[in-house]
Amino acid sequence: MNALYWWLLLAFLLFCIGAFGVLARRNIILVVMSLEIMLNAVNIALVAIANFRGGARGAGTLFALFIIVLAAAEVTVGLAIVIANYRNRSTVQTDTYDELKG
Amino acid sequence: MPGGDFHPWFFVVVAAWVLVCALGVVLFKKIMYSAVSMVFCFLGVAFAYALLNAPLVAIIQILVYVGAISVVIIFAIMLTEVQHGGYELFFNRQTAVAAAAALIGAAVLAIVSLSADIGPIGDKSLTPGLRPLSKLIFDRYVLPFELVSLVLVAAMIGAIVLSTRERER
16 A cells, blocks of 8 residues: 555544534534634645655645635634634534524 | 654654544633634644644744644634623524534545545655745745735735724824
8 A cells, every 4th residue: 555545544634533523513613613624624635646746846835824814714603703702602502503593 | 654754653743632632622612712722733733734744834834833723713712702791692593403414424524535535645655845946936836925925915915904994084
């Protein structure tokens, strides 16, 4: 088995853990943290494939950098929304956000 | 073995570190423990990048994730923490379903991509060095680079607008 597959396996396991956190945790800040873990897993897969395959003149490594920057933007806006919501509702539990429930 | 001139045990240690810390993030009962575990998880991912011959990505990872994002998240935790109880209900009711969905998703991903034909894979590292990578950023990908900075500025302004209190007139 090529070494690339070991790195991909690591990325998949990390992605699985992050997805579990997004689906199962109640605290919305923990959901954001699990999302970050999922993005990191994607980045590991990207950097690993760019390292072993090297297609497109190393653009894979570059896209990993772009993803890191976009993740920073995402977490900034996400946590601002969480804090604005907390100011109105005094809660960060996801199952209390049920205004749209039919 | 995996990816460069290092002993395979380095990979095993880094992988175990990252996975254990990620499990800590998901499973710790106190959210502050989760945050600290997340910082160590990001650090382990930076080591993974270093093992993959991408030192620039590793350094940016430490600067942005370990430095900036962790601080923002810890601040958000301190601003919103629920003081009285609430910790015993730390999972949603659909924990088992979530675990099953995540496991099935990971299995599908693994099967699909491990059986896909990715083409010839060498054992030699093909990550570009710092100089060609910088040339790539400022030559071929200069438009995405500028767009990303625009997105970052927009996100900053948006966060300020969202999180400032509205004054009554």
